[in-house]
Amino acid sequence: MYQxxxxxxxxxxxxxxxxxxxxxxxxxxxxxxPLVLVHGWMDVAASWQFMVDAFAQDRHVIxxxxxxxxxxxxxxxxxxWFPDYLADLDWLLDHYAxxxxxxxxxxxxxxxxxxxxAGARPQRIRRLVNLEGFxxxxxxxxxxxxxxxxxxxxxxxxxxxxxxxxTYDDADGVARRLMKTNRRLSADKAAWLARHWARQGADGRxxxxxxxxxxxxxxxLFRVDxxxxxxxxxxxxxxxxxxxDDSLSQWxxxxxxxxxFHQRLAAVPDLRKAVVQDAGHMLHHDQPQALAAxxxxxLDG
Numbered sequence: 001m002y003q004x005x006x007x008x009x010x011x012x013x014x015x016x017x018x019x020x021x022x023x024x025x026x027x028x029x030x031x032x033x034p035l036v037l038v039h040g041w042m043d044v045a046a047s048w049q050f051m052v053d054a055f056a057q058d059r060h061v062i063x064x065x066x067x068x069x070x071x072x073x074x075x076x077x078x079x080x081w082f083p084d085y086l087a088d089l090d091w092l093l094d095h096y097a098x099x100x101x102x103x104x105x106x107x108x109x110x111x112x113x114x115x116x117x118a119g120a121r122p123q124r125i126r127r128l129v130n131l132e133g134f135x136x137x138x139x140x141x142x143x144x145x146x147x148x149x150x151x152x153x154x155x156x157x158x159x160x161x162x163x164x165x166x167t168y169d170d171a172d173g174v175a176r177r178l179m180k181t182n183r184r185l186s187a188d189k190a191a192w193l194a195r196h197w198a199r200q201g202a203d204g205r206x207x208x209x210x211x212x213x214x215x216x217x218x219x220x221l222f223r224v225d226x227x228x229x230x231x232x233x234x235x236x237x238x239x240x241x242x243x244x245d246d247s248l249s250q251w252x253x254x255x256x257x258x259x260x261f262h263q264r265l266a267a268v269p270d271l272r273k274a275v276v277q278d279a280g281h282m283l284h285h286d287q288p289q290a291l292a293a294x295x296x297x298x299l300d301g
Contacts, residue, residue: 040108119230
């Protein structure tokens, strides 16, 4: 099994009536800006371990499990609203870095959250790294009726017990699932991740540490015009990092392309770009050394 080079500790922080789990590496150091890492959909903070291990220097790293993921409490809700992630992040920064700008990096959904937050609170972010956080395809007002209907239908399916997450006989089964999803993930990393991505339930089966309600479609349309206004208000430098595999085109089958997302990025005032070779969407798992070699110099200016 993978052996971490840098040890993290678990802390629990009260955030908006929830007991938030935060994974912390290192200690605050004079003259060093804290690095906050936010994970993606159906992931956990422990996913950052490989990139943290690949950093050349020790850093004070703060990585929460989002609400309804990992060891953070699951709120009493049957669906999730995107602005809640921004507010949770705001509370988290108030706790760990009051009155101080931080470096922020996010992967996938976390990258999308990081970009929106940096536009809403530009003074809180010194430097920002977005790893494959594309956002969503553009929508049209005419889609609203169908979107609301789908949202209500999915809520009913959840309450009927039809939207569930698969369980596994053991941790090795979870590891095999991770390797099936990501063909580049090595067996030692998968075995380590499985024990953070899932846990054994009272029935003896291993359960994914994610609320099935995360699968509910957002009732609101994705407004690109709003997103671009937030992008324009980001004041710190932004590093966009994408994998050599074009996962975006694979997901959306032409309905949302990498070229379209690059057009959106043109709204960011201070943007740098990088590509990590031989990597897919989970590039922090696939090529942590190559990723660290791109991210760390950017953070250090």
